[in-house]
Amino acid sequence: MANTLRQISAITRINIKSIPQRFWMSLSTIVAIALVVGVLLGFLAMGNGFKKTLSSSGTKDVAILLRDGSDSEINSVVMREQTQLIEEAPGVARVNGKALVSAELYVVVDGKRRTNGIKANMPLRGLDSTGFALRPGVTFSKGRLFRPGTNEVIVGSGLVREFSGFDLGQTIRFGTSTWTIVGVFDAGGSVYESEIWGDVSVVQSQFKRLNSYQSIRAKLASPDQLAALKAYVDKDQRLKLETRSEADYFAAQAKQSSDLISNLGWPLAIIMTFGAVAGALNTMYSSVSVRTAEIGTLRAIGFGGFPTFVGTLIEAVILAAIGAVLGSVVIWLFVNGLSTSSLGGSFTQVVFTFSLTPRIITTAILLALLIGFIGGFFPALRAARQPIAAMVNE
Amino acid sequence: MLYQLRNVSKRFTKAKETLTIFDNLNMDIPEGDFVAMMGPSGSGKTTLLNILGGIDKVTSGEVSFAGNRIDGYSEGQLSEWRAANVGFIFQFYNLMPMLSAAQNVELPLMLTNLSGAKRKENVATALNIVNLSDRAKHYPREMSGGQQQRVAIARAMVSDPQLLLCDEPTGDLDRTTADEILTTLQVLNRELGKTIVMVTHDPEAARYAKRTLHLNKGVFEDKMVMA
Numbered sequence: 046m047a048n049t050l051r052q053i054s055a056i057t058r059i060n061i062k063s064i065p066q067r068f069w070m071s072l073s074t075i076v077a078i079a080l081v082v083g084v085l086l087g088f089l090a091m092g093n094g095f096k097k098t099l100s101s102s103g104t105k106d107v108a109i110l111l112r113d114g115s116d117s118e119i120n121s122v123v124m125r126e127q128t129q130l131i132e133e134a135p136g137v138a139r140v141n142g143k144a145l146v147s148a149e150l151y152v153v154v155d156g157k158r159r160t161n162g163i164k165a166n167m168p169l170r171g172l173d174s175t176g177f178a179l180r181p182g183v184t185f186s187k188g189r190l191f192r193p194g195t196n197e198v199i200v201g202s203g204l205v206r207e208f209s210g211f212d213l214g215q216t217i218r219f220g221t222s223t224w225t226i227v228g229v230f231d232a233g234g235s236v237y238e239s240e241i242w243g244d245v246s247v248v249q250s251q252f253k254r255l256n257s258y259q260s261i262r263a264k265l266a267s268p269d270q271l272a273a274l275k276a277y278v279d280k281d282q283r284l285k286l287e288t289r290s291e292a293d294y295f296a297a298q299a300k301q302s303s304d305l306i307s308n309l310g311w312p313l314a315i316i317m318t319f320g321a322v323a324g325a326l327n328t329m330y331s332s333v334s335v336r337t338a339e340i341g342t343l344r345a346i347g348f349g350g351f352p353t354f355v356g357t358l359i360e361a362v363i364l365a366a367i368g369a370v371l372g373s374v375v376i377w378l379f380v381n382g383l384s385t386s387s388l389g390g391s392f393t394q395v396v397f398t399f400s401l402t403p404r405i406i407t408t409a410i411l412l413a414l415l416i417g418f419i420g421g422f423f424p425a426l427r428a429a430r431q432p433i434a435a436m437v438n439e
Numbered sequence: 440m441l442y443q444l445r446n447v448s449k450r451f452t453k454a455k456e457t458l459t460i461f462d463n464l465n466m467d468i469p470e471g472d473f474v475a476m477m478g479p480s481g482s483g484k485t486t487l488l489n490i491l492g493g494i495d496k497v498t499s500g501e502v503s504f505a506g507n508r509i510d511g512y513s514e515g516q517l518s519e520w521r522a523a524n525v526g527f528i529f530q531f532y533n534l535m536p537m538l539s540a541a542q543n544v545e546l547p548l549m550l551t552n553l554s555g556a557k558r559k560e561n562v563a564t565a566l567n568i569v570n571l572s573d574r575a576k577h578y579p580r581e582m583s584g585g586q587q588q589r590v591a592i593a594r595a596m597v598s599d600p601q602l603l604l605c606d607e608p609t610g611d612l613d614r615t616t617a618d619e620i621l622t623t624l625q626v627l628n629r630e631l632g633k634t635i636v637m638v639t640h641d642p643e644a645a646r647y648a649k650r651t652l653h654l655n656k657g658v659f660e661d662k663m664v665m666a
């Protein structure tokens with residue numbers, strides 16, 4: 046056994062020392078594997094970042110009520126009378142007898158990406174001070190809250206980062222109305238950082254939605270009061286609304302979108318994997334065939350078939366490992382933490398950052414090692430099994 | 440007797456055609472012999488040498504080495520047997536280009552349990568015997584053909600095998616260099632008692648051997664094949 050290990054290490058050393066003889070070929074294999082790793086990491090980091098943003102947006106002690114059958118705010122409608130019924134519902138938290146219920150408007154306005162000037166959908170949310178209070182993580186990095194009854198708006202920091210025209214003090218036109226930006230807020234990396242907020246009654250009148258809203262948020266007395274509220278809503282014929290916790294609402298959206306991203310990323314990575322396997326096979330077959338006489342000589346001297354096999358396999362796996370590290374480092378340095386935006390569940394842009402995790406990196410590295418293993422396996426078999434007599438005089 | 444070949448046949452089958460290289464070949468090689476094997480191209484010299492070296496198999500017949508049948512050995516048994524008993528010397532040296540002379544010579548010792556220090560000592564001795572002590576750190580591309588073949592000889596004998604098998608060891612070298620190599624082989628045979636089988640085209644080279652066998656179409660033309 047010790048002897049086998051010594052043989053493996055000797056052959057591996059010889060193989061690695063001979064890599065420079067096939068420098069460009071080995072490098073192209075490394076790059077192909079790095080590309081696979083990079084693409085996979087990119088997509089997985091994107092899906093993960095998106096999920097993190099959405100899942101940090103909701104809490105369990107706020108209920109969100111949408112029209113039955115709507116799974117996002119954009120295609121929901123809620124009437125004023127329904128809001129009033131929710132204010133009287135059980136399970137809703139109250140301060141000095143006033144229910145913490147926020148009826149909110151959610152309309153789509155245009156923004157322009159800073160990078161390329163292309164138009165994209167931005168959410169403009171109308172809310173009042175209760176709605177503001179239901180998002181305790183919101184802090185102003187610049188400016189202040191809009192004053193009720195004015196055309197003032199505040200904007201999320203993610204949106205300011207990715208889209209132009211939203212800097213503090215600027216005025217901006219949405220349709221026929223003109224608004225002034227009086228504040229920029231952070232919201233703990235949540236989806237709210239991609240929104241524009243204005244006073245609900247002003248947004249209602251400017252967008253001619255006098256009696257309607259898109260959603261109702263209600264602070265629950267405690268998270269387990271959700272069931273009571275839901276039972277009340279389901280029983281009342283006037284309330285054709287669906288009741289969910291905010292956390293569940295965003296988790297469902299997160300899953301949908303990040304599944305979509307992963308479902309794009311994996312097939313692409315797998316297609317590229319086939320290419321990389323072909324490249325690795327090619328490199329390793331060539332490595333073995335260029336050195337047929339050398340390998341045959343080693344075996345003639347008495348090196349065993351198994352050490353020859355393992356030594357060749359290790360060469361391929363080492364190339365793959367270098368590719369994996371290269372791909373990971375590039376993504377880590379240049380993509381991880383990068384801010385971007387993508388269409389979210391409400392057909393508006395959600396700003397988020399690429400986010401790598403050890404688990405994602407492990408997945409990509411395992412894929413790379415698998416590529417190296419397959420790419421090395423068959424050439425290694427040939428190196429170990431080809432008749433020696435036919436090899437030594439090549 | 441070091442080698443006994445009895446009724447050895449070798450056939451290659453390719454695309455349903457069978458090519459018979461030898462049929463019922465018999466041969467003895469005593470310990471300490473130095474045999475030159477001559478014959479026209481394609482007469483089966485290399486094939487026979489490969490069979491003697493355990494890197495090719497007979498189709499039928501018996502091959503005994505020091506009284507042991509090696510024709511039935513598995514690949515693994517043959518590997519170990521070669522490591523212990525055979526040194527190969529090839530026409531084109533077959534050195535590892537990325538290893539220095541000393542590292543090339545050390546390769547067979549990787550198959551032993553010798554310590555690193557002992558391996559280095561044996562490598563130095565082997566390089567000294569072929570007169571290349573000053574080239575230990577040189578790479579094959581930095582050496583002449585004759586020097587490379589001397590490295591190959593040092594590699595073949597470093598683990599002290601009984602047998603040296605040489606396939607046209609001077610086929611790629613000029614006369615003077617060839618004579619140096621052949622003298623070295625003769626010294627190994629006479630002074631260290633190595634048994635040598637050498638395939639060659641060159642009648643001058645054959646003179647360094649104790650005897651010469653002529654192979655033609657798979658048959659020895661000599662009388663003294665058997666001891």
Ligand SMILES: Nc1ncnc2c1ncn2[C@@H]1O[C@H](COP(=O)(O)OP(=O)(O)O)[C@@H](O)[C@H]1O
Nearest residue numbers: 435451453460479480481482483484485486487
């Ligand atoms: N692996 C092989 N498959 C088929 N034919 C072979 C193989 N090896 C050698 N031969 C044939 O066997 C014959 C003898 O070859 P070889 O032993 O190399 O001759 P020599 O060394 O005397 O020139 C040649 O005709 C050669 O083509």
Ligand SMILES: [Mg+2]
Nearest residue numbers: 484485486606
């Ligand atoms: Mg030959």
